[in-house]
Amino acid sequence: MRGTTQVEGTLGIIAGRGSLPSVIARAAMASEIPIHLVAIRGETSEEIECFPHTWIQWGEIGKLFSALKDNTCTDLVIIGGVNRPDFDNVRLDLGAIKTLPFLLSLAKGGDDHVLSSVVRFFEEKGYHVHGAGQVLPELLADEGKLSTKAPSAEDKADIATGLEVVRALGRHDIGQAVVVAKGRVLAVEAAEGTDAMLQRCAELRKSGRARGAHQTGVLVKAPKPGQEERIDMPTIGPETMRRAAAAGLAGVAVAAGQVLMAERGETIAAAKANKLFLVGERWDADVDDALGE
C-alpha cells in the first residue's frame, strides 16, 4: 500500500505550518513532479514563495478550489499541521458558505476525526489525496539501524513497551509518540506535539523526577491505528534528534515505512552527532489486538 503513486498532471500541495511543505515541494521537483502549492496566510511559511503557489485566507474555500482547477491539480498532498481555525476570524468566501456544515463539523472530535473529514471532503469533490510518503517514498523512515549507535537490550525493552503504548493510545485517538525510560512511561503526547513532550522530559530529568543516567530511555513514534496517514503521518527531523538528546534519551525508534523523515540526511546526521540510536521498527498496521490480553 506504500508503493509509489503515479501523479497525473500537477501535484497540488495544500501547505500548512512548518518546513515540511517546502521540503516536500523540493523533493517533488527533484523527482520532476510538477507542483502547485496552496498556502494559508498566518499558517504557511513564506519560504514556499519560491515554488509555484497561491495564497488563501482561512475560509477562502472557493479560492482554494479555483487555484487547484486553474493548475490542473487532481492529485493532492496535504502537509504540515494547521491550527484549528478560530471561527471568529475566518473569512468565508462563497465556496466556504456552501461547505459550512462541513467546516462546522471540524470543530468537534479528535484529531483523527477532523483529518478524515478533510480527506473525505476533497475526495467527494473528485480529488485524489495521497500521503507525502506515497508520492515520495524516499521520505519514509526505513527498517533497521539508521544511526551509528545500536539500542541496548534495555533500550529494546523500552522500545517494545513504547510501541505497545502507542498502539493502546491510538484507540482513543491520542498521540503518536511516547517516551519510555527503564520500563516507565515518562510522557505521552496528546495535543502538544512531540517537541513539547520532549521538552517536558528534559525538565523532568533536570528536576530529578525522571530517574536514570543520562542517555536512558527512548522516544517511540508510530502512527495511531486507523490514523489518517495520508495527511497526518508522524514525522521526525533533526530537531527531534536534538530535543531527544536534550531530554537525556538514548535514542529514537519509529515505525518503519510509517514515519516521515523528510530531512533524511540532516536527521541521521543529528542522531549521530548527538550519539543517539535511530531505528526503524517493523510495524504491522493491521495488528489491532495489542489491548486484547
Place this chain on the structure above:
Amino acid sequence: MRGTTQVEGTLGIIAGRGSLPSVIARAAMASEIPIHLVAIRGETSEEIECFPHTWIQWGEIGKLFSALKDNTCTDLVIIGGVNRPDFDNVRLDLGAIKTLPFLLSLAKGGDDHVLSSVVRFFEEKGYHVHGAGQVLPELLADEGKLSTKAPSAEDKADIATGLEVVRALGRHDIGQAVVVAKGRVLAVEAAEGTDAMLQRCAELRKSGRARGAHQTGVLVKAPKPGQEERIDMPTIGPETMRRAAAAGLAGVAVAAGQVLMAERGETIAAAKANKLFLVGERWDADVDDALGE
C-alpha cells in the same frame, strides 16, 4: 473496602513532599488519632515540625524503623510524593545495607511497580499500610455535585471519554488524569503530574492549538486500575481548581471515593470561585474490560 480502619496505638505517617502530610496529620489529630511523622530531609516540608516527628536522610532505613518502633507505630500511612532517590546521594545506614536489594529494585519499572514494592516492603516487616482515605474517609471526594455549577451534556460526554481513557492508560501504568475537550483528548498525564499537565493545556489554549470557547473541557482524575491506592491515591486540591480554570476548562470530575480531597473546604470554595463544576463520578474499580470491545 473503604470503610474506616481502626488504628491501634500510634499512626505512623511516612511523610513525602507537599502539604498533604500536614493536612493528614491535622485531620488525624482532629479525630484524636495519635500520630508520629517520619520526615525525609530534602523532601518533606518543615511545616510538619509542629507535629511529633523524626527527621531521616534518604537511605536511613535503620533510623526509620527505630523511629516507628520507639513510637509504637504498627499502622502506617505513606503520603506525599517523593522524588526517586538519586542513588549517588543516598546515605546508607546499616538498616539500608540490609535492604539493599530492595532499594535497588526501586530503580526500575513504572510508578505502580515501585509503590507496590514499598508497601510490600513494610508489610513484610509486620506493618499495616493504610490509605489516608481508609483511616480518614472524610478526606475522600464523594459522589455527585460538589460545586454549584453542574456539567452540561457536552461536559458529561467529555467526562465519559476521560474516564474511559484513564482506564485504558492504567493498564500501562500511566497517569491518573486526562483533559478532554469537545471529544478530543488534549493532554495525558504521565510523570509530570496534574499541575504541569494543566499548565500545558493553558498554553495550548493560549497558542490556539486547543479550540473551543473559554470554559470548555474537563479534567478527569481517577485511580489507575490496580493502582496501589494505599500510597498513591489521586489527589485534588484548591490549586487543581485554579489551574483547571486557568486552562479554560469547564470543570473537574473525579472517581468518587477514590480521590483524596484533603483540603475539602478550600477545594470546593476554589471550584465555586472559579465557576467550575466539580463532580464525583461513580467508579467501579473492578471493571477492567473497558478496552475489551
